[in-house]
Amino acid sequence: MKLLEDRIRQDGKIFPGDVLKVDSFLNHRIDVALLSQIGKEFYKRYQNEGVSLILTVEASGIGVACLAAEAFGCPVLFAKKSKTSNIGDNFWSATAHSYTHGNDNTLIVSKDYLGKGERILILDDFLANGCAATALTEICAQAGTTVVGIGAVIEKTYQKGGDALRQKGFRVESLARIASMSPEAGIKFC
């Protein structure tokens, strides 16, 4: 998606440790007009999959998911990273390691809102090691739902997550696919 690649080139900042900071438009400050375009692009790619629910993870996936859900005309469900006091014990869960934060998160989804018959599109801001997306597919399997696709705004294709999910048979679509990046050489897209 050229609009997105241009924006990443313009505003993305690369830091040592393989960090691409895009928090000026994607996951701290949110450029809602851009996310609306991104949502329409996901719809274009998955519109024939009968998506009934978009599943994401708090917090940075929520904006992406909500704007895409407008295009799909479906609701969003976001997995929580901690058990809140009022979710009870009625939940599906799976563990995801966060390389950004250096910890494990137990992702939790209430059983009330994820059940058989749903056709799930998993969306998130980043796909790198694929830990969060994999945990969400595990939750979907527990709930007996069908994952019709996995979409990421930005994929670091040189990490293993996206291809591991593709090898499992999931249809993975990323709107900006980074082949390599470094503070010295900048970003190369696929």
Added chain:
Amino acid sequence: MKLLEDRIRQDGKIFPGDVLKVDSFLNHRIDVALLSQIGKEFYKRYQNEGVSLILTVEASGIGVACLAAEAFGCPVLFAKKSKTSNIGDNFWSATAHSYTHGNDNTLIVSKDYLGKGERILILDDFLANGCAATALTEICAQAGTTVVGIGAVIEKTYQKGGDALRQKGFRVESLARIASMSPEAGIKFC
């Protein structure tokens, strides 16, 4: 907002300890079509305030903020509850107690994205004790921005947060104002 009050009456669940669970449509599963209507209602109320940025808190405020931002044609900035590895030391912060989770959160906003001249609308899903909203107003004051309004989807008017903010001179608008609620008597709106 009648559509919202009807939905709360229909799907909201009241639990002991003053808990109103609306996670079937507002803060776990998100009814994006409803949030789009809610966003338009906030726009109706604050359209003449020259809003340049909507400020909220992760995670449950993000959906509300993004759908409202579409109506306003402005970006969203969400405060984070923990210092991520790539935000650096360049941030505004304020502490907010969470009664839902029983802990203190330090809300953090990068100085890069909040500065003088901005006209801020603070939005969140709930307004009860007002701790989160108050912390956001403190962050806005640190940054030298103007808070033109504070909006909540649901206000528990029998708690002190909303009125305390009004007494400080903020324009606070809540779309569903709960006068009282209990598992036995149900919900009464103002």
